[in-house]
Amino acid sequence: xxxxxxxxxxxxxxxxxxxxxxxxxxxxxxxxxxxxxxxxxxxxxxxxxxxxxxxxxxxxxxxxxxxxxxxxxxxxxxxxxxxxxxxxxxxxxxxxxxxxxxxxxxxxxxxxxxxxxxxxxxxxxxxxxxxxxxxxxxxxxxxxxxxxxxxxxxxxxxxxxxxxxxxxxxxxxxxxxxxxxxxxxxxxxxxxxxxxxxxxxxxxxxxxxxxxxxxxxxxxxxxxxxxxxxxxxxxxxxxxxxxxxxxxxxxxxxxxxxxxxxxxxxxxxxxx
Numbered sequence: 001x002x003x004x005x006x007x008x009x010x011x012x013x014x015x016x017x018x019x020x021x022x023x024x025x026x027x028x029x030x031x032x033x034x035x036x037x038x039x040x041x042x043x044x045x046x047x048x049x050x051x052x053x054x055x056x057x058x059x060x061x062x063x064x065x066x067x068x069x070x071x072x073x074x075x076x077x078x079x080x081x082x083x084x085x086x087x088x089x090x091x092x093x094x095x096x097x098x099x100x101x102x103x104x105x106x107x108x109x110x111x112x113x114x115x116x117x118x119x120x121x122x123x124x125x126x127x128x129x130x131x132x133x134x135x136x137x138x139x140x141x142x143x144x145x146x147x148x149x150x151x152x153x154x155x156x157x158x159x160x161x162x163x164x165x166x167x168x169x170x171x172x173x174x175x176x177x178x179x180x181x182x183x184x185x186x187x188x189x190x191x192x193x194x195x196x197x198x199x200x201x202x203x204x205x206x207x208x209x210x211x212x213x214x215x216x217x218x219x220x221x222x223x224x225x226x227x228x229x230x231x232x233x234x235x236x237x238x239x240x241x242x243x244x245x246x247x248x249x250x251x252x253x254x255x256x257x258x259x260x261x262x263x264x265x266x267x268x269x270x271x272x
Contacts, residue, residue: 002068003068003069003070003095003185003225004225005056005220005224005225005226005227005228006033006227006230007068007070007225008032008033008034008035008067008069008070009025009032009033009034009035009069009070009071009072009073009216010034010035010036010037010061010065010067010069010071010072010073010095010115011025011034011035011036011037011072011073011075011133012037012039012057012061012064012075012079012132013038013039013042013047013075013076013079013186014038014039014040014042014043014044014045014076014078014079014152014185015038015039015040015043015100015152015156015187015250015253016038016155016156016190016249016250017075017076017152017155017185017186017187017188017189017190018036018038018073018076018186018272019036019253019255019257020186020189020209020257021073021075021100021186021198021208021209021212021213021256022036022038022075022238022250022257022258023209023257024209024210024212024213025073025213025216026028026238026258027213028095028210028213028214029170029213029216029217029219029220029227030088031227031228031229031230032174032226032227032240033213033227033230033236034238034239035064035067035069035238035239035241036238036239036240036241037060037063037064037225037240037241037242037243037261037267038240038242038243038250039056039060039242040156040242040243040244040247040250041161041162041242041243041244041269042056042243043152043153043156044078044121044149044153045078045079045121045123045125045148045151046078046120046121046122046123046149046152047122047123047149048123048129049120050080050082050083050123053078053079053082053083054082054083054086056075056269057079057083057086057087058083058086058087058090058233059269060243061087061090061091061271062090063163063241063269064092064189065094065095067221069071069199070095070096070197070220070225071096071097071098071216071225072087072091072096072097072098072099072218073093073099073100073180073212073216074087074094074097074098074099074129075100075186076100076185076186077101077121077185077186078123078137078185078252079126080099080100080101080102080129081101081123081124081127081129081130081162082123082124082127082129084097084099084101084132087228090272094107096219096220096225098187098215098216098219098222100199100208100211100212101129101130101133102133102216103211103212103214104208104211104212105130105134105136105137106136106137107206107211108140109120109180109211110134110137110141110157112180112204113142113179113180113204114141114142114179114228115143115176115177115179115184116128116141116142116143116144116178116179116180116181116206117141117145117180117182117203118131118143118144118146118181118182118184119145119146119148119151119172119183119184119185120145120146120184120185121147121148121149121152121185122138122145122147123185123244124184124185125145125146125147130143130145130182130184130262131145134194140171142143144178145192146175147176148171148185148188150167151164151167151168151171151185151187151188151191152185152187154189155187155190156187156247156249156250157189157190157249158248158249158252159191161194161195164191164194165194168191168194168195168198169198171197172195172199174257178203179181179203179204180195180203180205180206181195181199181203181204181206181248182203182206182208182214183195183205183206183208183254186208187207187208191246192205194215217259237261237262237263238258238262238263239262239263239265239266240262240263240264240266240268241265241266241267242265242267243263243266243267243268243269244268245266246264246266251264
């Protein structure tokens with residue numbers, strides 16, 4: 001399939017977590033057209049096996065490839081830490097592959113710190129992907145990881161913040177005496193304010209969205225695939241796919257972040 005700067009960007013996540021990456025893409029690359037897929041049927045990925053994550057994510061990536069996407073953004077840490085190599089191998093030279101881990105761990109921001117905390121899903125923690133990557137570039141860093149299995153599901157289900165706050169505090173009590181914290185699950189980005197409040201501004205929250213999207217924009221520009229202007233005759237509104245009927249909270253978050261000019265679709269996979 002022939003791609004061009006007008007081809008869409010595919011975004012893959014287990015649910016709503018990647019919406020904040022997509023929002024930052026619209027800010028930094030306002031002319032881009034994207035197709036988002038949230039695997040809401042199988043969410044959360046953080047508690048799934050590596051084999052399950054690999055098989056499912058490749059099916060969804062294949063679906064987005066067939067939509068003629070010029071690039072795929074893996075906006076889920078659990079997928080990136082367990083299936084990135086498999087996805088890269090399958091789609092090598094077919095579309096550009098981006099993820100939410102590599103741009104962050106390569107960022108020079110880590111030169112400013114001595115001890116960082118990472119809060120992630122069980123699947124990401126078990127992969128040990130972050131410490132291996134970070135130590136490759138920054139041997140001086142002391143890295144502490146904790147697993148937070150409850151956070152992604154309760155964020156996805158739209159729990160009230162007063163119910164989530166005690167759970168956040170319980171997890172963060174295990175991450176004291178750190179210089180910076182990395183939210184290694186895009187769902188957790190919805191909790192930035194609460195996490196900043198917990199640390200009273202004394203711990204730096206690494207700005208994942210801006211770092212990741214900056215790299216995407218630079219790479220697209222380098223490959224002459226960055227959409228610099230959209231033909232005024234085109235009404236290309238973002239499309240949001242889910243793997244079961246559109247969850248109420250998913251639709252609500254999409255409309256808050258992107259307004260009313262969006263399309264919702266359901267695509268049912270046979271995830272055997």
